[in-house]
Amino acid sequence: MGDRERGAVAGRDRRPRPDEMADQRALEQMCFRNLLATPGERVFFKDLESRFLLVSDSFLLDQAHSCNIAEVIGKSDFDFFSDEHALAAFEDEQRIVHTGEPMVAKIERETFRDRADAWVSTTKLPLRDGDGRIVGTFGISRDVTAQVLAEQALAHQALHDAVTGLANRLALMDRLSQALISLDRSQGRVGVLFVDLDDFKVINDSLGHEAGDRVLVEVARRLSRISRRGDTVARFGGDEFVLLCSALRDDDDLRLIASRAVRAIGERFVHAGNDLTVSGSIGVVVTDDPSASPGVLLQQADIAMYEAKSAGRDGFRFFDAELRARAATNHDFDAAVCKAIENRELFLLYQPLFSLESQTLRGAEALVRWEHPRRGIIAPADFIPLAEERGLIGAVDGFVLDEACRQLAQWMREGQYPDSFTVAVNLSGRQLSDPTLVERIARSIRDHGIVPSQICLEITETALIGELGDAATTLAALSDLGVRLALDDFGTGYSTLAHVQRLNVDILKIDRSFVEQIGGSDRDRQIIGAITAMAHALGMLVVGEGIETDRQLGELTALGCDEGQGFLLARPVRPDQVAAFNRGTGGMVHRDAVAPPVSR
Ligand code: C2E
Ligand code: MG
Ligand code: MG
Numbered sequence: 276m277g278d279r280e281r282g283a284v285a286g287r288d289r290r291p292r293p294d295e296m297a298d299q300r301a302l303e304q305m306c307f308r309n310l311l312a313t314p315g316e317r318v319f320f321k322d323l324e325s326r327f328l329l330v331s332d333s334f335l336l337d338q339a340h341s342c343n344i345a346e347v348i349g350k351s352d353f354d355f356f357s358d359e360h361a362l363a364a365f366e367d368e369q370r371i372v373h374t375g376e377p378m379v380a381k382i383e384r385e386t387f388r389d390r391a392d393a394w395v396s397t398t399k400l401p402l403r404d405g406d407g408r409i410v411g412t413f414g415i416s417r418d419v420t421a422q423v424l425a426e427q428a429l430a431h432q433a434l435h436d437a438v439t440g441l442a443n444r445l446a447l448m449d450r451l452s453q454a455l456i457s458l459d460r461s462q463g464r465v466g467v468l469f470v471d472l473d474d475f476k477v478i479n480d481s482l483g484h485e486a487g488d489r490v491l492v493e494v495a496r497r498l499s500r501i502s503r504r505g506d507t508v509a510r511f512g513g514d515e516f517v518l519l520c521s522a523l524r525d526d527d528d529l530r531l532i533a534s535r536a537v538r539a540i541g542e543r544f545v546h547a548g549n550d551l552t553v554s555g556s557i558g559v560v561v562t563d564d565p566s567a568s569p570g571v572l573l574q575q576a577d578i579a580m581y582e583a584k585s586a587g588r589d590g591f592r593f594f595d596a597e598l599r600a601r602a603a604t605n606h607d608f609d610a611a612v613c614k615a616i617e618n619r620e621l622f623l624l625y626q627p628l629f630s631l632e633s634q635t636l637r638g639a640e641a642l643v644r645w646e647h648p649r650r651g652i653i654a655p656a657d658f659i660p661l662a663e664e665r666g667l668i669g670a671v672d673g674f675v676l677d678e679a680c681r682q683l684a685q686w687m688r689e690g691q692y693p694d695s696f697t698v699a700v701n702l703s704g705r706q707l708s709d710p711t712l713v714e715r716i717a718r719s720i721r722d723h724g725i726v727p728s729q730i731c732l733e734i735t736e737t738a739l740i741g742e743l744g745d746a747a748t749t750l751a752a753l754s755d756l757g758v759r760l761a762l763d764d765f766g767t768g769y770s771t772l773a774h775v776q777r778l779n780v781d782i783l784k785i786d787r788s789f790v791e792q793i794g795g796s797d798r799d800r801q802i803i804g805a806i807t808a809m810a811h812a813l814g815m816l817v818v819g820e821g822i823e824t825d826r827q828l829g830e831l832t833a834l835g836c837d838e839g840q841g842f843l844l845a846r847p848v849r850p851d852q853v854a855a856f857n858r859g860t861g862g863m864v865h866r867d868a869v870a871p872p873v874s875r
Contacts, residue, residue: 315417317395320402322411325368326351328402337418357386367399368412375401375409382419394423436510438488439495447509447517451569454521458565461522465567466529468518468536469558469576470498473588475514478551486546490553497539501532516555517573526561526593533559533591541589556583557591578602605665611647612658612667616674620646623678624847627856628699628818628840631832636857638697638731640840641679642847643671659703668703673715676700680723680730682850687725691854699731699761704739707746717756727757731782735763739778747778754779761818765806776813783810785836787821793830804834811835 311318311331318331327347335342352361360383367378377400385393399414434446442450454465472494479487491514498508498516507519518536523529540555558580560572575594578601583592592598615621625639645653662668683698706712720727732753739746739762750760761782762775766789775783785803792799807817819831822841831839845856 317416318413319416320411320413321351321368323372323409324351325365325412328411355387357388360384360386371399371401371412372409377401378414382423393418394420439492439510441495441499441516442507442509444509444511447507447511447519448569450507450509451519451572454519455562455565455567455569457521458563462563463521464523464525464529464561464563466520466523466532466559466561467572467576468520468529468533468591469511469560469573469580470494470516470518470536470540470555471557471580471584472514472540473554473556473584475553478553482546482549482551486551489546490544490551493544494540494553494555497542498536501535501539503532511573517576523561529559529561530593533557537589537591554589556580556588558583558594559591560594575599575602605661608658608661609665609667612662612665612671615645615647616670620648621671621674622646623675623682623850625682625698625850625853626840626847627845627853628697628838629844629856631819631828631836631839636692636853637695637838638699639853640699640733640847641675641682641701643675643701663703663705668705669709672701672703672706676702676716677719677722680719680725683729684723684725686850686853687729691857694726694729697729697731697759699733701733701735701763704735704746707734707739707749712749713752713756716753716758720756720758728759731759731761733761733763733784736765736767750779764820775810775815780815782816782818784818784820784840787841790819790821790827790831790841791823794824794826800830800834803831803836807835 310316311329313331314333316331317334317337319334320328320330322328326349330344330347335344335347352364355361356364363383367381370376371378377398379398380396381398382394382396385395387393395416396419397414397416399412401409402411402413404410434443434449435441436443451465451467458465472490475487475490478490491510494516495508495510498518502508502518503520505521507517509517509519511517518532520529520532536557537555540553544551544553558576558578560576560579562572575598578598579592579594582598583590586592622644623641624644625641627636628638628640629635630637643655643659645658647653659668659671662671679698679700683696686692686696687694716732720730734746734750754760759781760779761784762778762780763784764786765775765783766786783806785806789799789803793803803819810817816837817835818838818840819827819836820840822828822831822839822843824843827841828839828843848855
């Protein structure tokens with residue numbers, strides 16, 4: 276022991292100890308009285324029959340009409356609390372009396388005869404006499420209403436959506452898991468309705484978020500109204516809701532609920548004096564398999580919802596055998612496309628493009644092919660649309676652009692082509708809304724050290740319909756990079772030349788379907804002539820696609836079309852075969868000049 280501690284003990288020893296002032300009994304009484312006066316702590320002593328022997332001041336104060344101790348002694352909980360609560364307390368105390376086991380910090384809800392409920396944390400112990408015999412119980416309870424309510428609020432917040440008050444995604448996943456587990460014990464089915472509002476973005480954008488929130492709250496109310504007891508209505512995110520139904524007898528139950536939901540969402544909705552049209556598309560999945568995965572079920576309901584949307588919205592669709600088969604193919608497809616890019620199963624053919632006037636090679640269009648290990652060579656028409664739908668087109672087009680830039684750089688290094696030689700790359704219209712597109716293209720061009728104007732990006736006309744806002748901005752940014760832009764398959768969409776003019780497009784590619792008819796009637800010839808003249812007036816170059824006959828070639832040349840592409844002139848070929856078409860001013864080479872291409 277150090278000096279300081281010794282000093283402290285000595286100092287303490289010098290002071291008279293409290294127990295020296297009075298006898299032990301008086302001290303105990305003093306402490307006990309203080310304990311009973313502790314604010315907020317309800318202390319109570321009871322006999323073997325749970326009648327009060329003694330209670331603390333705060334127990335007396337806590338009663339509705341604060342009473343004095345004489346009014347409490349000899350009474351029981353039944354005189355102060357609800358029968359239900361008094362009975363529970365009595366049972367706890369009888370157990371303690373018989374077993375001698377304490378009850379520690381039990382959080383219980385106290386219900387009173389004449390005032391609001393409270394939450395308390397109660398500890399109860401056996402009350403023993405001098406010989407250690409149990410003669411009753413004693414306990415301390417503390418009001419924890421504020422803490423319990425705060426915890427409940429936090430738990431509510433964690434599991435509920437703030438706007439609609441519905442269960443949130445977390446709560447839904449938990450309840451869906453519980454519902455599936457309960458399939459083990461009970462017969463019946465679990466159904467999931469995945470609801471997505473149609474055109475909600477339009478409401479949000481045109482009327483503001485407040486109106487959007489009002490719609491969400493109203494839809495939540497309507498879905499809750501049509502749901503059955505025990506069902507869960509959840510907000511899954513944005514404008515998506517999920518209705519979880521358990522204890523279904525058959526699919527018809529769910530069909531009924533789904534059609535009610537569609538009708539309820541579509542009911543008249545008035546906001547700020549305006550009638551709003553709200554509708555929803557619903558995907559439905561049902562299972563009786565307790566081992567089903569909640570995540571997979573939601574995914575399936577989501578797939579079915581998209582089907583309902585493409586079938587015209589404002590309706591529902593079950594996830595059935597057909598969708599299941601399609602989903603399985605999609606799943607295989609996704610994995611296969613990712614692997615194809617990784618394993619370099621994708622490769623490019625190049626279809627030469629010629630100047631019609633000088634009959635010289637002007638460039639080549641890169642066209643992707645997929646050499647599938649089992650299925651052989653797959654044409655773009657057989658996988659590009661699916662890749663677009665599955666959100667994988669960015670990866671495919673990214674590969675194509677990078678490979679085309681690499682090839683162009685190699686050709687230019689080898690010095691076979693003039694500086695005006697261009698390589699055209701097709702870009703899926705979906706990519707125009709990808710904010711990383713411009714940067715990715717800029718990087719490919721930079722990485723391969725090529726001149727931007729030697730790259731031409733082809734965008735199909737149909738891709739531009741509808742989302743002109745975003746597309747125009749992206750096209751302007753691409754144009755600023757210095758690359759050339761071509762409008763592909765012109766004539767298959769509905770764009771007017773005025774519309775095209777606003778898009779910074781340099782080249783117009785007249786679709787094969789037009790070129791095919793050129794020999795047919797004067798009218799078709801006149802149309803192509805007019806398009807060409809107007810495009811020229813707007814400073815655009817015109818390319819005729821799909822030239823298969825000498826007649827088509829002759830007509831297009833006569834009508835002033837600048838460049839041409841087609842099987843008559845050259846089929847898509849391997850990169851090393853392009854040079855065979857580069858005969859300086861020696862004229863165009865007939866398709867038979869080179870070995871037959873790999874495909875098409
Ligand atoms: P497109 O860009 O209009 O490409 C021209 C298509 O017409 C090519 O088919 C080409 O082989 C074919 N073609 C060329 N001349 C003739 C002809 O004289 N007669 C006939 N009947 N056909 C001719 P391909 O290679 O099957 O490509 C089809 C479409 O797939 C392309 O149309 C393009 O829209 C898309 N595509 C091709 N490669 C890619 C790519 O890398 N990315 C994206 N997003 N789309 C691509
Ligand atoms: Mg093209
Ligand atoms: Mg085309």
